[in-house]
Amino acid sequence: MERNIARLRARLDGLGVTLRPHLKTSKSVDAARRVMNTPAGPATVSTLLEAEQFVAAGVRDIIYAVGIAPSKLPQVLALRAQGADIAVVLDTVEQAEAVALASRQAGSRIPALIEIDCDGHRSGVRPDDKQRLLDIGRALASGAELRGVLTHAGGSYSARGAEALRKCAEDERRSVVDAAAILREAGLACPVLSVGSTPTAHSATDLTGVTEVRAGVFVFFDLVMAGVGVCQVDDIALSVLATVIGHQREKGWILVDAGWMALSQDRGTRKQDVDQGYGVVCDITGQPCADLVVADANQEHGIITVRPGSGGVLPDLAIGDRVRILPNHACATGAQHRSYHVVRGTSDQVEAEWPRFGGWQ
Structure with missing residues (x-):
């Protein structure tokens, strides 16, 4: 940021x-x-x-x-x-x-x-x-x-x-x-x-x-801005921390506890050259996992898969492992949350919690 x-x-x-x-x-x-x-x-x-x-x-x-x-x-x-x-x-x-x-x-x-x-x-x-x-x-x-x-x-x-x-x-x-x-x-x-x-x-x-x-x-930047070409994925300063809660191995799915209530329903990259689903999946340090996206989202469940046609490999994530998900639209994803937990670089130490407000009028 x-x-x-x-x-x-x-x-x-x-x-x-x-x-x-x-x-x-x-x-x-x-x-x-x-x-x-x-x-x-x-x-x-x-x-x-x-x-x-x-x-x-x-x-x-x-x-x-x-x-x-x-x-x-x-x-x-x-x-x-x-x-x-x-x-x-x-x-x-x-x-x-x-x-x-x-x-x-x-x-x-x-x-x-x-x-x-x-x-x-x-x-x-x-x-x-x-x-x-x-x-x-x-x-x-x-x-x-x-x-x-x-x-x-x-x-x-x-x-x-x-x-x-x-x-x-x-x-x-x-x-x-x-x-x-x-x-x-x-x-x-x-x-x-x-x-x-x-x-x-x-x-x-x-x-x-x-x-x-x-x-x-x-x-914060986001995946839409990366798709436009005014930033790199590494510039995206906002992510949602999610936890692995299940697998559907025969379907090639990893389930996390972050659905559209956490990520928003914004699919702004759908019309771009690369469709990023509901967000790009990163490891706990924020490093993107190759061709791994949230392909679908229910209210509280996110479904992680390898990007179709990419040839990528689904990582071996265990129940309880954590991932970071980069947003399509930072404004919409931020709106789902009450505060930001501020970390520096790849550290997982929270330096501060910044309240944010929602609502419309």
Whole structure:
């Protein structure tokens, strides 16, 4: 984890931009303090529950990076009243009008960023949709604060190869630069140009015009990111410790006490070149066992097999032996657990236990 953080920090320092880490991956105050620039932030969250937890821990500079619903504005105002600078994200005039109205009624200008659609992956305003950008910007100006523009290159998760990833990163950068130019030419302030995804953060070669980069899963990495090509399996800093509880030798199965309740049901590698099942199996030190995966998972049982067609050999694991399972998606696997047991390198000595929180709102 420390190596992963240092790697991205050095990269972004060299490109002259600020890291605004997305804390949805760890959902842990202890982990957050190791990745943020200061104890007060900056930070990104995906739920207002996260915002509340981190504000209580002293974080003050936060972007709530999911499209704002008007019903959530009282929570935003309550957090701002506690001294936290929380900005919201939106991509419609209706949302902008709601934010402006709530700001006028509260006597507090809520900052908002206009979400830009850089690749058709999900939500946002196309960067060349001048009229919509200006309508949203002017609606915000009637009571709220236009903080800037923000985008997320979600399409980068499907990219393969360094050149394709660099193109995603440049498309991401160009989208916010172009959108900001439209707003500025109309006399609307646009101080923040925020981009970010773990693949593009590690692939960008030019971030001219960008003020900050958001990324989250880089803290732990996972098998999906390894499949994309932005990390190696050895970089994955999160694993689930499981115990062998049985065998079905005629089927080539080893049973462990970690099913989808421990690993999650995320099968994000299924569409990649190498399907990693529900996770890659490692020995107790974290060294991957050749072609050994959790091929299937029930609620509390994981079924370990040799990857089909690999020619691998099932190891001789006895009842009670322990293995580590690397996750497809670190965010989803982490969400199954109440805390992280922190170890260093191949040691099995737990140095600390970091609480994490779950839930959604």
